[in-house]
Amino acid sequence: MRLSGRAIMSFxxxxxxxxxxxxxxxxxFKAALFPMIVGxxxxxxxLVDFLCAAFERGGKQASGIDFKFSEDxxxxxxxxxxxxxxxxxxGFFFFVLLVGFPIAVPLFVLAYLKLQxxxxxxxxxxxxxxxxxxFYALFIWFLNVPFMEGWIQQGLRALNIL
Amino acid sequence: xxxxxxxxxxxxxxxxxxLYLLIGAFIGYWVGILPGIGGATTLALMMPFIYKMTPGxxxxxxxxxxxxxQTTGDITSVLFGVPGxxxxxxxxxDGHAMAKKGEAGRALGAALMSALxxxxxxxxxxxxxxxxVRPLVLSFGSPEMFMVIILGLTCISTLSGHGKRNLxxxxxxxxxxxxxxxxxxxxxxxxxxxxxGQLYLWHGVPLIPLVVGLFAIPEIVDLAVRGxxxxxxxxxxxxxxxxxxxxxxxxxxxxxxxxxxxxGTFIGVMPGLGGAVAQWVAYAHATQGAKTPEERAGFxxxxxxxxxxxxxxxxxEGAGLIPTVSFGIxxxxxxxxxxxxxxxxxxxxxxxxxxxxxxxxxxxxWTIVIANILVVGVSLLFINRLASMxxxxxxxxxxxxxxxxxxxxxxxxxxxGDLIVTLLAGGLGxxxxxxxxxxxxxxxxxxxxxxxxNYFYISTTRYxxxxxxxPKVLVILALAVLVALYPFFQxxxxxxxxxxxxxxx
Numbered sequence: 049m050r051l052s053g054r055a056i057m058s059f060x061x062x063x064x065x066x067x068x069x070x071x072x073x074x075x076x077f078k079a080a081l082f083p084m085i086v087g088x089x090x091x092x093x094x095l096v097d098f099l100c101a102a103f104e105r106g107g108k109q110a111s112g113i114d115f116k117f118s119e120d121x122x123x124x125x126x127x128x129x130x131x132x133x134x135x136x137x138x139g140f141f142f143f144v145l146l147v148g149f150p151i152a153v154p155l156f157v158l159a160y161l162k163l164q165x166x167x168x169x170x171x172x173x174x175x176x177x178x179x180x181x182x183f184y185a186l187f188i189w190f191l192n193v194p195f196m197e198g199w200i201q202q203g204l205r206a207l208n209i210l
Numbered sequence: 211x212x213x214x215x216x217x218x219x220x221x222x223x224x225x226x227x228x229l230y231l232l233i234g235a236f237i238g239y240w241v242g243i244l245p246g247i248g249g250a251t252t253l254a255l256m257m258p259f260i261y262k263m264t265p266g267x268x269x270x271x272x273x274x275x276x277x278x279x280q281t282t283g284d285i286t287s288v289l290f291g292v293p294g295x296x297x298x299x300x301x302x303x304d305g306h307a308m309a310k311k312g313e314a315g316r317a318l319g320a321a322l323m324s325a326l327x328x329x330x331x332x333x334x335x336x337x338x339x340x341x342x343v344r345p346l347v348l349s350f351g352s353p354e355m356f357m358v359i360i361l362g363l364t365c366i367s368t369l370s371g372h373g374k375r376n377l378x379x380x381x382x383x384x385x386x387x388x389x390x391x392x393x394x395x396x397x398x399x400x401x402x403x404x405x406x407g408q409l410y411l412w413h414g415v416p417l418i419p420l421v422v423g424l425f426a427i428p429e430i431v432d433l434a435v436r437g438x439x440x441x442x443x444x445x446x447x448x449x450x451x452x453x454x455x456x457x458x459x460x461x462x463x464x465x466x467x468x469x470x471x472x473x474g475t476f477i478g479v480m481p482g483l484g485g486a487v488a489q490w491v492a493y494a495h496a497t498q499g500a501k502t503p504e505e506r507a508g509f510x511x512x513x514x515x516x517x518x519x520x521x522x523x524x525x526x527e528g529a530g531l532i533p534t535v536s537f538g539i540x541x542x543x544x545x546x547x548x549x550x551x552x553x554x555x556x557x558x559x560x561x562x563x564x565x566x567x568x569x570x571x572x573x574x575x576w577t578i579v580i581a582n583i584l585v586v587g588v589s590l591l592f593i594n595r596l597a598s599m600x601x602x603x604x605x606x607x608x609x610x611x612x613x614x615x616x617x618x619x620x621x622x623x624x625x626x627g628d629l630i631v632t633l634l635a636g637g638l639g640x641x642x643x644x645x646x647x648x649x650x651x652x653x654x655x656x657x658x659x660x661x662x663x664n665y666f667y668i669s670t671t672r673y674x675x676x677x678x679x680x681p682k683v684l685v686i687l688a689l690a691v692l693v694a695l696y697p698f699f700q701x702x703x704x705x706x707x708x709x710x711x712x713x714x715x
Contacts, residue, residue, distance in 0.1 A: 053644065053645055054645040054646070057641055057645050057647070061382065061386060064386070064389060065385075065389070068389055068392070068404075071403075071404070075396075075399070075401050075403070076399045076401065078396070078398040078399040078667070079396040079398060079399040079400075079401035079403065082392065082663045082666070083389075083392050083403065086385055086388040086389055086392065086659070087389065089381070089382075089385045090382065090385040090386060090388075090389055093378055093379075093381055093382035093385060094382055096378060097378060097379060097382055100375065100378075113303065113369055113370070113497060113509050113510040113648055113650060114303065114510050114642075114643060114646075114647075114648045114649050114650065115303060115306070115307055115428075115429075115432075115510055115511065115643065116510075116511070116643070117428075117431075117432050117435065117643060117644065118432055118435060118436050121435055121436060121437075125435075126435050129434050129435045129437065130431055130434070130435055132434065133430065133431050133434035133435070133608070134431070136608075136612070137427065137430075137612060137633065137636070138633070140612055140616065141616075141629060141633060144616065144629065145626070149616075149617075149620070153613060156609060156612075156613075157609045157613075160605075160608065160609045161605065161606070161609065164605065165605030165606065165608075166605075167605065167606070171606075175606060175609075179609070179610065179613065183613070183617075186244075187617065187621075191255075193617075193620075193621055193624065194624050195620075195624075196624070196626060
């Protein structure tokens with residue numbers, strides 16, 4: 049038996065299927081019927097996939113119609129870059145939470161281009177200015193998208209500082 | 211009828227109406243290109259502007275915008291792997307794969323040309339079929355709609371890839387999509403299912419953040435890992451030639467284009483099924499054209515037929531107007547907003563649209579035709595510039611793509627929950643691609659799950675089990691069985707051919 053990433057994912061899907069069925073038991077028939085109809089196959093199919101993934105030999109893997117990640121990058125470098133891009137994505141999300149979109153956008157572009165992209169100051173500032181200009185003109189001025197305030201602004205407002 | 215057609219054209223060609231058409235098409239062009247800002251939202255935003263317009267001016271404006279959104283949505287999907295619209299996701303699989311191989315021009319040429327042909331077929335269908343389609347749509351009750359959804363679900367067997375293992379995984383992904391569609395307030399008993407105490411989830415997981423995250427984030431991760439431009443190190447050169455090649459590809463596969471347009475038309479006419487379903491079903495149909503396992507394996511990796519199929523399903527925009535115009539049943543959210551515009555202008559959809567307002571009805575047809583020709587023409591003029599964006603180095607383009615992904619997700623309902631869904635869907639999308647779980651069946655299961663549950667309950671409550679014996683239900687069921695078995699038949703035929711070849715040798 050081999051606990052590959054795929055086997056772990058199948059196991060998690062199995063748990064989801066089981067969770068759906070267990071939750072559905074507490075609901076009235078009308079609300080529970082479809083979750084049961086769906087939950088049982090999810091559990092069963094994931095169980096079969098888990099067993100296939102755990103006991104398969106030679107790394108045979110199903111591959112449906114979908115794109116594949118590039119395979120010509122060194123594994124160690126791949127892991128490092130994957131972790132970096134996920135951290136940047138989460139970082140952007142926290143930027144948005146803290147200061148709201150209008151401030152997070154230029155800050156993120158600046159930070160990414162300078163720290164990750166190692167771009168020159170000229171390229172960084174020009175790109176940041178263009179991005180922010182387009183963002184402001186289109187989403188704030190023209191479309192009037194109601195962007196939420198960041199936690200910092202909300203906090204300052206609560207303290208009557210803003 | 212012919213007089214009505216000419217009057218409709220003359221109505222659109224009046225300078226004021228034509229100017230509004232141009233403005234509408236211009237807005238629609240950018241709405242399509244920008245991820246997340248849906249056509250329906252923009253139509254709603256434009257409603258206050260039509261108060262003082264005549265119907266002859268308002269409809270070219272609104273339809274000019276509405277009819278090109280899908281066409282230009284394909285551009286973002288192909289170039290960046292970020293869906294321009296929730297209805298332009300299927301084209302990413304092969305379109306963006308081609309862009310990564312340095313064939314962005316060819317992919318865009320095929321996408322735009324097939325979308326144009328699809329739009330023209332949809333418009334023609336709208337013109338010809340309004341009187342014919344009325345009895346057809348009215349005869350489709352909940353049981354038939356449920357079976358149409360089952361027919362759509364059979365595409366899962368095609369989208370899963372060949373082999374028992376792939377089918378098993380595809381079915382599991384589709385069922386998982388169904389599970390995600392269960393989130394929210396159940397419409398039969400009012401029970402809150404898997405909402406985790408969040409008001410945001412009462413209406414279910416929103417489609418736009420889900421597709422944007424699921425498809426865009428894995429592409430961004432791949433781009434960051436490769437550390438190159440989208441087109442990699444590939445020499446782009448001869449982009450113009452690539453565009454022509456893409457356009458020629460559409461005509462080379464003209465029967466596929468027409469078939470997928472008809473699929474789009476059929477799904478477009480059916481109220482409630484939505485545009486996203488049309489693209490996926492058309493994509494599944496395109497993959498069925500593969501004659502060998504090698505050919506089949508090429509889908510998802512840059513087969514031009516994987517662009518032409520979903521592109522041609524653009525016909526659903528015109529077809530979606532048929533139930534709206536002829537009896538006031540909107541086929542999608544966008545057409546529901548358009549229906550509001552009809553009432554605002556004092557027009558009641560129904561028989562009057564085929565008599566008193568026939569020129570207005572035909573002006574809708576002409577608007578779709580003219581707006582799409584103009585937009586595709588303009589896009590083709592700038593296509594080299596658009597395609598060359600795939601040459602911009604990754605470090606510069608990644609922050610822009612993340613920004614588009616976040617804003618695309620956020621504008622679904624302007625809620626922080628949208629961003630969380632986008633991120634979670636991105637994580638799920640990454641894991642699915644990493645471990646070889648196909649995303650198309652998942653998204654099809656998600657889109658159809660909610661509809662299937664509703665129609666199933668309405669059918670059972672209204673007809674008990676008698677609905678199972680309705681003739682149309684049985685015909686669609688037979689069709690569904692045939693579609694589900696077709697990939698296996700293909701495999702069997704192929705195996706027989708190979709055995710015959712081996713015996714000859």
